[in-house]
Amino acid sequence: MKIYKALFWITLITGFTIFSIGAYLKFTNQVSIGLTAGRLGNIQQGTITGFSGMLLGVLLILLSIWTYRIYREEKEKFDRME
Numbered sequence: 001m002k003i004y005k006a007l008f009w010i011t012l013i014t015g016f017t018i019f020s021i022g023a024y025l026k027f028t029n030q031v032s033i034g035l036t037a038g039r040l041g042n043i044q045q046g047t048i049t050g051f052s053g054m055l056l057g058v059l060l061i062l063l064s065i066w067t068y069r070i071y072r073e074e075k076e077k078f079d080r081m082e
Contacts, residue, residue: 001078004071008064015060022053 025032027050036046048056 001071001074004067004074008068008071011060011064011067015057015064017057018060019054019057022048022050022055022057024050025053026050 021032024030025048030050032048032053034046035043037043
């Protein structure tokens with residue numbers, strides 16, 4: 001039960017942070033470019049635009065809402081057991 005509460009806070013804070021970075025990139029017309037390693041170890045160049053950062057932030061916020069619902073349901077089950 002506590003893992004869902006911790007996961008809720010982590011994904012919520014991370015989602016808002018990534019969303020705000022994406023909004024900054026979108027409004028300043030910039031792109032974040034970096035290197036990433038593939039599964040087999042090959043290095044590739046990756047980019048994140050403002051829109052993709054905002055989309056990723058929204059997905060993490062939706063994930064945090066989902067984990068909060070799971071936490072709330074398990075807490076209700078636990079409270080009924082007492």
